[in-house]
Amino acid sequence: MPKIGDHVKCPECGGDSRVVWVSQDEKIVAIKCTRYHSQISPPPTKFTLHAETKTKKGMVFLTNVT
Numbered sequence: 001m002p003k004i005g006d007h008v009k010c011p012e013c014g015g016d017s018r019v020v021w022v023s024q025d026e027k028i029v030a031i032k033c034t035r036y037h038s039q040i041s042p043p044p045t046k047f048t049l050h051a052e053t054k055t056k057k058g059m060v061f062l063t064n065v066t
Helices: none
Strands: 007-009 016-022 028-033 036-040 053-057 060-064
Touching: none
Parallel strands: none
Antiparallel strands: 007 016, 016 028, 028 060, 036 053
16 A cells, blocks of 8 residues: 555656645545646637647656556
8 A cells, every 4th residue: 555755666767756636535646747748728719719738747647556
């Protein structure tokens, strides 16, 4: 069972990441990656032509504990 602060692999890129949150029932964890990941901006509106993709460092992913 992972604990807050444990080093684990990122579910997206396999890079170094850290557990930052564990649910009360210990079935879901939040993992913060140290690498850059793509992030899609909000959906296009009538004032924009298309959605933009940006990269952001420190993305947090929710995953199920196996």
